Amino acid sequence: NAGVTQTPKFQVLKTGQSMTLQCAQDMNHNSMYWYRQDPGMGLRLIYYSASEGTTDKGEVPNGYNVSRLNKREFSLRLESAAPSQTSVYFCASSDMWGTDTQYFGPGTRLTVL
């Protein structure tokens, strides 16, 4: 049981480049989330998916898109990276929308130059 996995672990991009962060969970959870964590800002919700086939914006969605590929996988895409998107990105999952424990992946550390 791997729990929540994220790839890549580290990434350096140049301004304007695009990339997709991958997340997968093997706990058969319905809900999945993408957060970013910046110093002094705590965790901020970017997008979430309450169930397979649905996605919704969180607190800071601008500059990002998501895809809930199937029940296991939830990807986050940066179409045109900006230095303000330098952050650590965490994916999480839970088995009931907003009511249950969230399980987090190890994070992706992204630097945009």
Add this chain to the structure above:
Amino acid sequence: SQQGEEDPQALSIQEGENATMNCSYKTSINNLQWYRQNSGRGLVHLILIRSNEREKHSGRLRVTLDTSKKSSSLLITASRAADTASYFCAPLPRGGKLIFGQGTELSVKP
């Protein structure tokens, strides 16, 4: 705006001492959760307390909830160096989503 606000932002204690962290929030909640984050890692769920509960224990952890004051506290007893981490509260507003505070950075010195 963030729902969970932890206090203090940083706490440094000696091994064996107790550590208390506080959390305040703004609206009615269904439950409140506490998470730990070791440096460079993802968050790990510690404990959940429901709105109709006042106190909950798990090992060396004790969580209290006062819904009238919209506050919670996390007590770690007999702290160990391995407890060094950031601790986040995450209230779940009714009809809303978990919102994490900025965290309390705990340092336990051997």
